[in-house]
Amino acid sequence: MTTTTPRLSIGEVSERTGLTTHTLRFYEQEQLLVDPVERDSAGRRLFTEQDVEWLRVCTKLRSSGMPLPDIRRYVELFREGPQTVQARFDLLRAHQERVRAQVAELQSALDVIDHKVDFYARRMAAGTAETLWRNGPECDESANG
Amino acid sequence: MTTTTPRLSIGEVSERTGLTTHTLRFYEQEQLLVDPVERDSAGRRLFTEQDVEWLRVCTKLRSSGMPLPDIRRYVELFREGPQTVQARFDLLRAHQERVRAQVAELQSALDVIDHKVDFYARRMAAGTAETLWRNGPECDESANG
DNA sequence: GCTTGACTTCGAGTCGGCTCGAACTCCTAA
DNA sequence: TTAGGAGTTCGAGCCGACTCGAAGTCAAGC
Incomplete structure (x- = not known):
């Protein structure tokens, strides 16, 4: 039973989260994602379902006014x-x-x-x-x- | 019975409303006050109690996210x-x-x-x-x- | 007469969080 | 083989609501 975790393009993640692709790239750059985003052979981002889940939480934090630096800090702590x-x-x-x-x-x-x-x-x-x-x-x- | 309406300096209004003098001048310039602010002989602003009352309302509108242009519009309508x-x-x-x-x-x-x-x-x-x-x-x- | 302090005007700067555009690379399908 | 579409990087621009600073005026008190 080999379960291959499916990956999602930035466009798919954009659709699922309501964030624009611009914003998703921006968030990655701002280190708001838990772990580094994989790339395909052409350099395109490959997101996981977990990224999507986290981005949904992220969206809640943002919509309630948590500043990006705080979110970054939280993610950082999680990684630790x-x-x-x-x-x-x-x-x-x-x-x-x-x-x-x-x-x-x-x-x-x-x-x-x-x-x-x-x-x-x-x-x-x-x-x-x-x-x-x-x-x-x-x-x-x-x-x- | 001659009731002289007392006037307030910008500093006093700042104290009463919690808005900085900078912000008060800015609001005046943005036409957020119902009627033009009087001046003393030295050009200093003379506010009325009504201004203070309105500014308190204004503060509520702002803190609930009403944009300045909308407030300006509202004041405009009131004047009309x-x-x-x-x-x-x-x-x-x-x-x-x-x-x-x-x-x-x-x-x-x-x-x-x-x-x-x-x-x-x-x-x-x-x-x-x-x-x-x-x-x-x-x-x-x-x-x- | 000099300092102090509250006031004046004006224009520029700040901040956060996107948002956009240019110039480019790939892959796919007709 | 060429057009389309989705992706890439990078850096600049935008927005609203202040916020600040410089340079000056004025009145009162010592």
Whole structure:
């Protein structure tokens, strides 16, 4: 039972991950992949399914704002073996906290926005229901629309 | 009863809003303020409390990723008067949706991160409890740390 | 009269993360 | 044998939102 691991071209990886081929080359150059990418006889990149899996995780880290240097560091630690488990944990924990903070920040902004949207919705409803508006022409909340 | 509206220096506004004086000047130049900022005899900016209030809203819009051109547009509409209420509403609604999407995206990234953090936590707990690890030296999830 | 400190203008620089384009090499299929 | 298409390298360019620095003005206090 000889299982040959299939390899993927950069185009295939691009399709599977949603990253452009440009970005994939860039990521490789930035050392964001766990191990060096193989090449075929013509020098073309041969990716593995594991690369794809990792790139998917990578995408999550990126979309949650982890900087490339941190991702590189994480990958580096991974390569160094099991003795870096604590360090990897710490790195992820720190990021986890940042993302939570970011969600909280967005939520707080969203509260303000929701409130304003609501205000305008009411105002428009009132404006169409009874065209007469008794508080004068510009009655925005706190005078800022 | 003559109520003189007090004016604030750029430094005071900076303190109250958390924006640097550099940024405040930049925002003025980018037309993000509702009305033109007054100046004293020496050419120094005189802000109003309303400016501060608006800047606080502005900060929320920014922290939730609204681009400066959109904010400028919003302010512009506001200046144009009540007939732009629908347009302002639309603008805010669109942003609201973007922010919600962004929160969802972060949340989905957070799920992955939480899962990984959890994985490492367990692994470390196991590693310290019984130093022997029966599945070999590198048993990361799906082989990617 | 001199320093201090907050202000002014202007234009240039920074940063991260792509994004693009030029010029080239291969392989395949008609 | 020639055209197409997917790949390669390299370096430059872009974007938004600041951020900084130089050089100058002004008013108050010592």
